[in-house]
Amino acid sequence: MGLPVAIIGSGNIGTDLMYKLERSDVLDLVALIGIDPASDGLRRARERGYEAPHNGIDWVAENPDAVKIVFDATSAYVHRKHNEVLQGLGITAVDLTPAALGPKVIPPVNLGAHLDAPNVNMVTCGGQATTPMVAAVSRVTRVPYAEMVSSVSSKSAGPGTRQNIDEFTRTTSRALEEIGGAEIGKAIIVLNPAEPPILMRNTVFCALPEGTDHQAVIGSVEEMVASVAAYVPGYRLKSVPLIEEGPFHTPGGVVPHRVVVLLEVEGAGDYLPTYAGNLDIMTAAALRVGEAIAHHRADTAQEVTA
Amino acid sequence: MTAVVEQPASGAKVKRDFRLIDSTLRDGSHAISHQYDVDQVVSIVKGLDAAGVQVIEVSHGDGLGGSSFNYGFSKVDEMQLVAAAVEATTNAQIAVLLVPGIGTVDELKRVRDLGVGVARIAVHCTEADITEQHIKMAKDLGMEAVGFLMMAHMNSPEGLAEQAKLLESYGADTVYFADSAGALTTNAVRARVAEVVGRIDVPLGVHAHQNLSLAVANSIAAYEEGARNLDGTSAGLGAGAGNCPTEILAAVCEREGIATGVDPLALMDVAEDITRPLMPRQQIIDRAGLLLGYSGVYSSFLLHAKKAAERYGVPEADILVELGRRKMVGGQEDMIIDVAVDLARRHAEREAAP
Numbered sequence A: 001m002g003l004p005v006a007i008i009g010s011g012n013i014g015t016d017l018m019y020k021l022e023r024s025d026v027l028d029l030v031a032l033i034g035i036d037p038a039s040d041g042l043r044r045a046r047e048r049g050y051e052a053p054h055n056g057i058d059w060v061a062e063n064p065d066a067v068k069i070v071f072d073a074t075s076a077y078v079h080r081k082h083n084e085v086l087q088g089l090g091i092t093a094v095d096l097t098p099a100a101l102g103p104k105v106i107p108p109v110n111l112g113a114h115l116d117a118p119n120v121n122m123v124t125c126g127g128q129a130t131t132p133m134v135a136a137v138s139r140v141t142r143v144p145y146a147e148m149v150s151s152v153s154s155k156s157a158g159p160g161t162r163q164n165i166d167e168f169t170r171t172t173s174r175a176l177e178e179i180g181g182a183e184i185g186k187a188i189i190v191l192n193p194a195e196p197p198i199l200m201r202n203t204v205f206c207a208l209p210e211g212t213d214h215q216a217v218i219g220s221v222e223e224m225v226a227s228v229a230a231y232v233p234g235y236r237l238k239s240v241p242l243i244e245e246g247p248f249h250t251p252g253g254v255v256p257h258r259v260v261v262l263l264e265v266e267g268a269g270d271y272l273p274t275y276a277g278n279l280d281i282m283t284a285a286a287l288r289v290g291e292a293i294a295h296h297r298a299d300t301a302q303e304v305t306a
Numbered sequence B: 001m002t003a004v005v006e007q008p009a010s011g012a013k014v015k016r017d018f019r020l021i022d023s024t025l026r027d028g029s030h031a032i033s034h035q036y037d038v039d040q041v042v043s044i045v046k047g048l049d050a051a052g053v054q055v056i057e058v059s060h061g062d063g064l065g066g067s068s069f070n071y072g073f074s075k076v077d078e079m080q081l082v083a084a085a086v087e088a089t090t091n092a093q094i095a096v097l098l099v100p101g102i103g104t105v106d107e108l109k110r111v112r113d114l115g116v117g118v119a120r121i122a123v124h125c126t127e128a129d130i131t132e133q134h135i136k137m138a139k140d141l142g143m144e145a146v147g148f149l150m151m152a153h154m155n156s157p158e159g160l161a162e163q164a165k166l167l168e169s170y171g172a173d174t175v176y177f178a179d180s181a182g183a184l185t186t187n188a189v190r191a192r193v194a195e196v197v198g199r200i201d202v203p204l205g206v207h208a209h210q211n212l213s214l215a216v217a218n219s220i221a222a223y224e225e226g227a228r229n230l231d232g233t234s235a236g237l238g239a240g241a242g243n244c245p246t247e248i249l250a251a252v253c254e255r256e257g258i259a260t261g262v263d264p265l266a267l268m269d270v271a272e273d274i275t276r277p278l279m280p281r282q283q284i285i286d287r288a289g290l291l292l293g294y295s296g297v298y299s300s301f302l303l304h305a306k307k308a309a310e311r312y313g314v315p316e317a318d319i320l321v322e323l324g325r326r327k328m329v330g331g332q333e334d335m336i337i338d339v340a341v342d343l344a345r346r347h348a349e350r351e352a353a354p
Helices: A012-022 A040-047 A057-062 A076-089 A107-114 A125-138 A159-163 A165-178 A214-229 A277-305 B027-031 B038-050 B078-088 B105-114 B132-140 B157-170 B186-197 B215-225 B246-256 B264-278 B287-295 B301-312 B316-325 B334-352
Strands: A003-008 A027-033 A069-072 A092-095 A119-121 A146-153 A185-192 A200-208 A235-237 A242-250 A253-265 B019-025 B055-058 B093-098 B118-124 B144-150 B174-178 B204-207 B229-232
Touching: A003 A012, A003 A057, A003 A277, A012 A027, A012 A040, A012 A277, A027 A040, A027 A057, A027 A277, A057 A076, A069 A076, A069 A277, A076 A092, A076 A119, A092 A277, A107 A125, A107 A214, A107 A277, A125 A146, A125 A165, A125 A185, A125 A200, A125 A214, A125 A253, A125 A277, A146 A165, A146 B334, A159 A165, A165 A185, A165 B105, A165 B132, A185 B118, A200 A214, A200 A242, A200 A277, A200 B334, A214 A235, A214 A242, A214 A253, A253 A277, A253 B334, B019 B027, B019 B038, B019 B204, B019 B246, B027 B301, B038 B055, B038 B078, B038 B264, B055 B078, B055 B118, B078 B093, B078 B105, B093 B105, B093 B144, B105 B132, B118 B132, B132 B144, B132 B157, B144 B157, B157 B174, B157 B186, B174 B186, B174 B229, B186 B204, B186 B215, B204 B215, B215 B229, B215 B246, B229 B246, B246 B264, B287 B301, B287 B316, B301 B316, B301 B334, B316 B334
Parallel strands: A003 A027, A003 A069, A069 A092, A092 A119, A146 A185, B019 B055, B019 B229, B055 B093, B093 B118, B118 B144, B144 B174, B174 B204, B204 B229
Antiparallel strands: A146 A200, A200 A253, A235 A253, A242 A253
C-alpha cells in the first residue's frame, strides 16, 4: 500500500494532479478537497471513487490521520492559512501555489535536497519549465543575469493564477536565482487568448560572460532538457539553443553573448487538453516530489526496523 | 534651438473638452529602444508641461519593470527617469504604465514614493481580471488608477465593454482601450467607443497608433463618440509607425472647435526642437509599419523584428505577417526570435530541396 495523500483545490491544477496520482504506485490518493460542491473537479473525483468533500481544509482537520501528504493547489494567499493547519497536524505540504513558504524544489536540480521538510514549494509552472535551463547554463559558466518569458493560453490560467500574478513573477524570478544559480533573475508571464489555444511556451535568456564555452552551454542545456522530458514527456526544445551576439547591457553587467532557449510544453491531456502544458509540468513535478518523499520515508522506516 | 513656450496666465481657467495624456516618454521609448537619458526626459517634460499638457507618462516602453532581454534594457533606470520627471514638472501630473506579468505592485509603491500620481494598468483586451491586485494597490496608494485594455482590435465592442466593466469594478477611475496594433479603422473605433461609454460610469480614453495612417482621425472620432481622454506623443514618437502626434491632434481640435487646453504652437515647438532631434528614424509608415496595422501585430514588435530579420537573414515582412497569423499578443517579443528561426529553417529546407 502506498502513502495516503489528498489534494486540496479542485481547479485546473488539482484536477490534473488527481489523474496523475491515479497512476502512482507509491502514493494513494484518498481525497480531492474543494470548496464548491458543483465544481467540475469534485464531480470528476466523485465519479472516480475518491472522497470529494467541499469543506476545504476543515476536512483535513476532521480526518487528521487519513493522509500523510497534502498537495495544495489553491492560491498563495489561501495556502498560508492551510499550512498552519497542516503543520499543526504534522502533515507534509507540497505547495503548488507560488506562496513559497517552504524550500523550492525543481526535480532535476534539487529533488533530494528537502525530503524531510514539512513544506516544500513547487515554485510555478513557468519556474518548473525554466529553472532547469538556467541551472544547466550555470553549471558550465557564471550566469550574471537570467530571464524567462512564459506564455500560456488564457484558458489554462485559472482564477488562482489570475488573482496572484505578481506572486508568479516574484517566486519564479527568485527560483532562477536560488535554484537556477543566476546572480539576478527576472520572470515575465503573458496570457494569450488565441483560439485554438496556444501550447505553453517558455523562453530562457542567459547572459554569457566573456570566455564562455558556447558548445558546453548548448550540450548542458540539451542534457537537461532530456532530464525534464523524462517526467514531462511533452517538454522539448523548439530549436537548438541559440547563441546570439550582443553586447547586452544586462543588470548583471555587459556581456558579449546570450543564449536563447526556446521551449515548448505539450501537456499529457489528463484534464485540460494538450495545450495546457503549464498544468502538466507543475503536476508532474509535484508527483515526482511526492513519490520521492514516499520512497525516502520507506527507506528511513526500513533502516529503523533493521 | 530650444523651444520658447510661455506658461498660460496663472489662475486663468483653462477650458478642456477632453484630457490629453502624453506618452512620449513611455510609448515613445520603444522608438528609441529605451535609450532615454535624464536630460532628454527633463527637456521634454518641461516643454509639455509649459504647453499645458496635464498628464505625462514616463516608464520603460513596456511599462515598469520592462527593462529586459525580451523588451530591451533601459539605458537609464526608469526610476531615475521618473524621479527626474517629477522634479521637472510644475503643473502636469506624472503617470506610469504597469503591465501585470512584467512589473509588480512593488514598482508601483516605489514610483508613488517618488511622487507619481497616475497609474495606468495595462493588460491584453481579454484578460482584465489579472489587474485586480494592481488597480486596488494604486487606489490604496492614493493614485488615480487607469485600466488600459491593449490590442483592442482583438475584441468585439461588446467584449471590450465587458472587460471595461471589470476594470471599473476593481476601482479604475478611468478606462482606456488602446489600438496597440494600429489596426482599427475609424468605424471600428466608433463602434467600440459607443459600446463602452454606454456601459461604464467612469470616463473612457482611447490610445491610437498610426500604422494605418488613422491615429488623428480615430482620436477625433473617439472624442465625438464620447471618449474624454486621448493619448498621443510628441511628433508621434512611438511603437510601430508611431502614436497620435499631439501637436497635430491639438491643431485639428482647434480647427474643429474642440478645446484641448494645450497650445498647439508650443507642442509644435517641442516636436520640432526637442523630440525630432533625438529620433533615430522618422516616424513614417513604411511597409513594416503598415503591415503591423494590416496584420494586426503589436506595434512594439517592429524594431525587434528588424533585429531578428538581420540576425537570421529572413525578411522582416515575413516575420510580421507570421506573428499576426499566430495571434501573438503584446509581451510575446520572444516569439519574434521563434518565428525568425522557423522561417530561416524553412528557407534552408527549400534551398536544400532538389
